[in-house]
Amino acid sequence: MIVMKMDLSGNVIWNHLFNPSADANVAITRRTGGYDLVETNKNGIKGYRVVGNAYPLVAGNPNGSNRPYFVQIDLDGYKAWDHLIEQVDVYWPVSAPIRYTLMP
Numbered sequence: 001m002i003v004m005k006m007d008l009s010g011n012v013i014w015n016h017l018f019n020p021s022a023d024a025n026v027a028i029t030r031r032t033g034g035y036d037l038v039e040t041n042k043n044g045i046k047g048y049r050v051v052g053n054a055y056p057l058v059a060g061n062p063n064g065s066n067r068p069y070f071v072q073i074d075l076d077g078y079k080a081w082d083h084l085i086e087q088v089d090v091y092w093p094v095s096a097p098i099r100y101t102l103m104p
Helices: none
Strands: 002-006 012-017 032-042 045-054 067-074 079-084
Antiparallel strands (some): 002 012, 045 067, 067 079
C-alpha cells in the first residue's frame, strides 16, 4: 500500500510504501491496499492510521485470502507500528462480509 501526502497544489510532500512486516508470504507490493485513513492524536502524538488489507499468496489459491492490515504512521509518513490479522475466521465467521471501519 502506498500512502502519500500532498499539498493543496497537488505537489507530493512525501510518499511511503507499506507491507506487512511479519508476513513473508506477501511477495509483491500490489497485494496490499488501503481503504481508510484518519488523523490520530494520542497523548499529544499526532499521526495517521490506515486500515486496509493484505492478500498473501496461498498454495493452491492464486488469489490468496484477504486479511485486515492496519498501519500507524507519524506526521512524516514513517511507520510507528503495523498489524496483520492472521486468522480472519477467529474474528469473523467465513460467511460474514468483512468491513473495515476506523473510529477516531
